[in-house]
Amino acid sequence: MTIGDTEVWTVDQARQRARELQSQIDQGRDPRQVKRERIAADTAAMEEAKNNAEPALIAWHAYIKARSGKWRERHIASHEGMSRDGGRPVTQGRRIGAPAFTEPGVLRPLLDCPLREITRTRVAGWLSAEGARRPAQARLALSLLSTFLDWCSNQSAYKNQVNPNACARLKRDLPKPAARTDCLQREQLAPWFAAVRAINNPVISAYLQVLLLTGARREELAGLGWGDVDFQWKTIHIADKVEDAGRTIPLTPYVGQLLQSLQKINKWVFASKRAKSGRLQEPRKAHNQAIKTAGLPPLSIHGLRRSFATLSEWVEAPSGITAQIMGHKPSAIAERHYKRRPVDLLRVWHAKIEAWILTEVGINK
Structure with missing residues (x-):
């Protein structure tokens, strides 16, 4: 093994490092393998830190890509609509008094958070606000989110970040949907x-x-x-x-x-x-x-x-x-x-x- 550059290491430092490596050998460990394991651990730690910081939206897109082959177009469109970023001009079907720009999808505030931060408390707070404003959309969104989190809990890349019970029993807090009865007589x-x-x-x-x-x-x-x-x-x-x-x-x-x-x-x-x-x-x-x-x-x-x-x-x-x-x-x-x-x-x-x-x-x- 090369200990280091002779322009940087002194002889005493090199001797000290050689004694440390000899000590590993005396313990039956190959210093080269010890070094590889340390690099791998550091790389994994950095990757985990990166995953913990990235928004859940990344996992959401991976989820859609992985499952879309088994979904109908309407179901795919529902997932994409729930996570849209909003802010685009409304060019068709704009009602009087309606916003001139599209709203973010109902799930977007949650998906902008890291996956680890989508907790039961956060979901409950989101559901309280959205359930009062658009209960039908919130009900569907909660169901899609729950299925997404279940999928994440079975994926090696996400299972250590997800809170699989974040949506458990929250649907009961939503008002029961009223059946529409409009009909021509x-x-x-x-x-x-x-x-x-x-x-x-x-x-x-x-x-x-x-x-x-x-x-x-x-x-x-x-x-x-x-x-x-x-x-x-x-x-x-x-x-x-x-x-x-x-x-x-x-x-x-x-x-x-x-x-x-x-x-x-x-x-x-x-x-x-x-x-x-x-x-x-x-x-x-x-x-x-x-x-x-x-x-x-x-x-x-x-x-x-x-x-x-x-x-x-x-x-x-x-x-x-x-x-x-x-x-x-x-x-x-x-x-x-x-x-x-x-x-x-x-x-x-x-x-x-x-x-x-x-x-x-x-x-x-």
Whole structure:
């Protein structure tokens, strides 16, 4: 072994160091191995200090990358939205009085802290503030955070930093979510259709009507492409939230007329020349104005889906039929494992539902 530079070490210092190394040899230790172990320990200590100081956001991104192959796009988007940095200009769908810049994701204040500092006390304080301001978001965020911490506790890089019980039993402190009940009643159909059909933008007008007449989810329908619509065999294929393969529903007569009336601008059925994505992004402003014009109580976009489920009972459509059209997850064992109705059977009832609604509205197909 080289003890040191002769320009730096004196002879006495070198002799002292040689005696120390000889002492290690006398104890059966190889000084070279002792040196390697010391360097490795120092490196590990520095790495641990670095990991303890870096924000949990680093581990969060590693978590998303590791798990995204098993997640649906919607679930990935939820995680990314929860951790966004905020501060970006709001260019679409900005409501009156709303901030001009995006807020940080609901989990961002916690993820900016080192993983070791995400303690039960800190999470409880965060939940108290967020739960009062946006309880639904806070409930989802707490669930995602708990799963993330469980993952970290099983990773060698993070298990010594994480507090795996930081979220335990905190959900009970949140108020129970109130079920929304906004829904179009039978007598409200005519004024709603009149106001929506009068919307200047034909894409938004058609989109809102198709939402009501199919019971589809907002993003499912907004992401409909021309390749998903079969005018010959009268079907629509929808990218389902629950089923990976999507679902196929009937293309009913009036919905078919609405879609055929739209101009083919790009691959999207509900296309937009202004949106970066090329498709409809924000129909709420036009819908809210139509609701106001019709003199109707407030109705959310999701309320149109709820309306389809409710109005279908007027024709006594079987609940399983309505659920399959809407893409609801089957609840009964028979529905989950045995009943898979062909689209022709769905068409019989879907056409009845559409015909009844149009009769109430006074629209002659």
